[in-house]
Amino acid sequence: MSASPASPSSAMRRAWMAVLAHTPRAELEAALSQALEGVSPPEFDWLRPPETGLAMVRGRIGGSGDAFNLGEATVTRATLRLRSPAEHAPVGVACHLGRDRLRAELAALADALLQLPEQHAHLHGQLIEPLAAQLAAQRASRRQEAASTRVEFFTMVRGD
Amino acid sequence: MDNLTKTAMNPSQIALSTLAPGFTDPVHDTQAVFRTLLDALSRPGTVGVVENVLPAAQATGTHRSRADLAALAALLTLCDYSTPVWLAQPDAALASALRFHTGAPLVDDAHDAAFAYIHDAALLPELEHFSLGAAETPEQSVTLLIRVDALSGGPQIVLSGPGIEHTATISPVGLPEHFWRERASLAPLFPCGIDCYLVCGSTLIGLPRTTQAKVN
Amino acid sequence: MYVAVKGGERAIEASWRLLDKSRRGDTRLTELSVGQIREQLRLSVARVMTEGSVYDEDLAALAIKQAAGDLVEAIFLLRAYRTTLPRFGYTQPLDSEAMVVERRISATFKDLPGGQLLGATYDYTQRLLDFKLMAEAQTDGGDSSAQVAQQHAALQEAPESMPRVVTLLNKEGLIEQETPLSDASEPRDLTREPLAFPASRATRLQNLARGDEGFLLAMGYATQRGYAHSHPFAGEIRFGSVTVEMELDELGEAVEIGEIDITECQMINQFAGSTEVPPTFTQGYGLAFGHSERKAMAMALVDRALRAEELGETLASPTQDIEFMLSHSDNVEASGFVQHLKLPHYVDFQAELDLVRRLRAEHAAQTAQTAQTPHTSEAAQTSQPDTGHDQEEQAA
Numbered sequence: 001m002s003a004s005p006a007s008p009s010s011a012m013r014r015a016w017m018a019v020l021a022h023t024p025r026a027e028l029e030a031a032l033s034q035a036l037e038g039v040s041p042p043e044f045d046w047l048r049p050p051e052t053g054l055a056m057v058r059g060r061i062g063g064s065g066d067a068f069n070l071g072e073a074t075v076t077r078a079t080l081r082l083r084s085p086a087e088h089a090p091v092g093v094a095c096h097l098g099r100d101r102l103r104a105e106l107a108a109l110a111d112a113l114l115q116l117p118e119q120h121a122h123l124h125g126q127l128i129e130p131l132a133a134q135l136a137a138q139r140a141s142r143r144q145e146a147a148s149t150r151v152e153f154f155t156m157v158r159g160d
Numbered sequence: 161m162d163n164l165t166k167t168a169m170n171p172s173q174i175a176l177s178t179l180a181p182g183f184t185d186p187v188h189d190t191q192a193v194f195r196t197l198l199d200a201l202s203r204p205g206t207v208g209v210v211e212n213v214l215p216a217a218q219a220t221g222t223h224r225s226r227a228d229l230a231a232l233a234a235l236l237t238l239c240d241y242s243t244p245v246w247l248a249q250p251d252a253a254l255a256s257a258l259r260f261h262t263g264a265p266l267v268d269d270a271h272d273a274a275f276a277y278i279h280d281a282a283l284l285p286e287l288e289h290f291s292l293g294a295a296e297t298p299e300q301s302v303t304l305l306i307r308v309d310a311l312s313g314g315p316q317i318v319l320s321g322p323g324i325e326h327t328a329t330i331s332p333v334g335l336p337e338h339f340w341r342e343r344a345s346l347a348p349l350f351p352c353g354i355d356c357y358l359v360c361g362s363t364l365i366g367l368p369r370t371t372q373a374k375v376n
Numbered sequence: 377m378y379v380a381v382k383g384g385e386r387a388i389e390a391s392w393r394l395l396d397k398s399r400r401g402d403t404r405l406t407e408l409s410v411g412q413i414r415e416q417l418r419l420s421v422a423r424v425m426t427e428g429s430v431y432d433e434d435l436a437a438l439a440i441k442q443a444a445g446d447l448v449e450a451i452f453l454l455r456a457y458r459t460t461l462p463r464f465g466y467t468q469p470l471d472s473e474a475m476v477v478e479r480r481i482s483a484t485f486k487d488l489p490g491g492q493l494l495g496a497t498y499d500y501t502q503r504l505l506d507f508k509l510m511a512e513a514q515t516d517g518g519d520s521s522a523q524v525a526q527q528h529a530a531l532q533e534a535p536e537s538m539p540r541v542v543t544l545l546n547k548e549g550l551i552e553q554e555t556p557l558s559d560a561s562e563p564r565d566l567t568r569e570p571l572a573f574p575a576s577r578a579t580r581l582q583n584l585a586r587g588d589e590g591f592l593l594a595m596g597y598a599t600q601r602g603y604a605h606s607h608p609f610a611g612e613i614r615f616g617s618v619t620v621e622m623e624l625d626e627l628g629e630a631v632e633i634g635e636i637d638i639t640e641c642q643m644i645n646q647f648a649g650s651t652e653v654p655p656t657f658t659q660g661y662g663l664a665f666g667h668s669e670r671k672a673m674a675m676a677l678v679d680r681a682l683r684a685e686e687l688g689e690t691l692a693s694p695t696q697d698i699e700f701m702l703s704h705s706d707n708v709e710a711s712g713f714v715q716h717l718k719l720p721h722y723v724d725f726q727a728e729l730d731l732v733r734r735l736r737a738e739h740a741a742q743t744a745q746t747a748q749t750p751h752t753s754e755a756a757q758t759s760q761p762d763t764g765h766d767q768e769e770q771a772a
């Protein structure tokens with residue numbers, strides 16, 4: 001993907017795809033319909049309709065060494081192409097853990113729309129940023145909860 | 161085959177604009193195509209027809225890849241991420257379709273291929289460049305898909321062997337003469353060898369390694 | 377040879393109905409939901425995902441419900457189901473150092489960068505049956521314990537980073553480090569190619585990860601009791617979530633596709649060294665889906681034992697025998713072979729029966745013959761079994 005002033009860079013795309021992958025379907029559905037502000041989403045064709053399969057998850061030997069195959073995880077993916085613009089219509093891709101086909105459809109659609117230069121800024125601000133903030137808050141709260149179980153080792157000093 | 165990670169084509173080179181949808185009904189479509197391929201290989205010399213699949217590829221004017229329908233359908237049915245594919249002639253649309261729909265790695269070296277598509281039969285390389293399998297794993301040989309100009313009208317070839325009651329005659333147009341010579345010289349290496357499909361449009365003929373072919 | 381048994385169709389259908397009834401149990405009680413199992417039996421779900429070798433909490437919970445709680449049966453169901461799904465590819469290797477940690481402890485060092493976090497664990501409970509849990513189902517109405525936790529949380533700061541304990545030892549070069557080889561080939565995948573020997577460490581770890589927790593626990597226990605010279609220390613155990621990344625063909629690069637919970641254990645063992653290598657610490661490694669500490673620890677102990685050969689140690693016990701250990705670790709395989717004995721073996725057994733009868737007849741004839749020789753006593757002479765009649769009666 002080329003990084004022209006009008007189109008988002010691949011790093012940005014990876015970032016919003018990550019946000020979409022971590023967002024549960026209900027939140028994604030609500031956020032997307034809100035961001036589209038009642039306008040029905042544009043038409044598209046499936047290059048690959050949502051399908052569920054497996055990805056082999058890999059670990060590292062010792063945590064830091066060569067890779068080994070740990071076990072599989074269910075994954076659902078989908079690829080679509082918007083019908084317009086006729087030339088260089090964006091291809092939206094979704095791939096996430098789990099078996100939720102509707103979520104893949106919504107995420108692929110969002111991914112395609114976010115690639116449209118005229119839609120990008122608005123959609124990013126209305127859809128991606130609030131979801132990203134929500135995810136960050138959830139992570140912070142999990143960290144806080146775990147931190148509550150941190151052990152403070154107090155060394156007893158016998159003083160005379 | 162799973163350990164093959166060196167691919168000729170950089171994945172980022174998938175030409176997204178050339179992508180068309182795959183099978184409309186993956187389960188039944190691939191079963192139907194597989195049945196056709198199996199029957200063709202089981203009854204060498206008979207003509208198999210691939211029909212009612214991949215409408216996008218059949219629509220005139222939107223034919224994105226040069227590959228004949230029978231070959232495209234066969235590759236989409238049989239290939240997956242563990243079957244390296246070698247394309248004799250460059251075809252970016254076909255390569256992208258294979259990579260996208262099947263995950264099949266594209267290889268530079270014909271010897272590494274599980275499937276090979278030769279669009280221009282006249283430029284068919286010598287068969288020794290392909291994998292013949294090994295004594296303990298004869299099935300790990302290549303399957304060739306060779307496009308010919310027509311399945312009949314060319315020099316007569318008389319087939320005999322398993323799957324053929326007496327003899328069967330085929331007359332494909334456009335196969336180089338060295339193909340039959342080289343193929344015959346592989347026969348003593350059984351169970352190692354090469355299986356072929358001759359494809360033309362939506363039709364194909366199967367030529368398993370067990371079939372004897374006599375050029376008239 | 378297995379005998380085809382006809383006429384059992386109706387009996388089998390009746391058996392299915394009885395099974396459904398038995399699985400459902402007392403209908404006056406609310407039926408278990410898959411969601412309840414996923415949330416409230418999460419440690420069963422963790423085991424079924426790890427040994428079924430599919431990370432999907434809902435599928436594992438469904439398998440547990442369907443199997444009426446028989447976890448090995450549930451693992452079987454999950455393994456069978458995975459064969460119906462296509463393989464999309466392989467993920468990037470997990471980065472456990474970047475884990476969002478819920479629990480992290482070490483038995484080797486007290487003070488660690490990031491601290492020791494106890495997390496949610498049974499380790500510090502007193503193992504007294506809690507009869508309060510027998511009270512009827514309660515839905516959430518403001519749990520007082522959660523409020524207490526929140527108060528504590530306000531006082532604590534979440535740790536910034538959790539570097540590995542083994543890197544602390546590495547500062548003096550005391551422990552072998554696992555670093556990736558630049559030209560490493562792809563690890564063998566046991567779901568695609570059968571197990572073959574010699575087995576690389578990557579293959580062994582895949583086998584152990586899918587292996588039965590009970591078997592690994594027993595073998596790990598054995599290594600501590602002298603069946604292998606282990607002397608292990610729990611260098612680090614951590615549980616939490618890690619992001620999963622996978623390369624997408626359409627993009628040509630890796631993207632995050634979600635996150636999973638994993639448990640990781642690094643065991644530190646002594647190594648006497650050799651003429652070339654000075655004494656150092658060596659590692660055993662365990663990794664599992666979900667919260668599975670016992671499994672990860674046992675796996676790490678067994679991993680270290682199986683490295684005996686590679687480390688030039690004397691092979692003295694079955695826990696160090698790679699072929700023995702890896703061939704018997706899979707409970708689906710083991711259960712299959714053990715339980716296949718329930719299949720009709722009628723013809724086999726008939727052959728056995730005939731053989732035993734024949735041997736008994738020979739034995740009896742031999743005894744009789746011995747009795748007839750001059751050296752035998754008179755008492756033996758009077759008792760001559762009529763073996764011919766016996767055989768005819770049995771054959772009838």
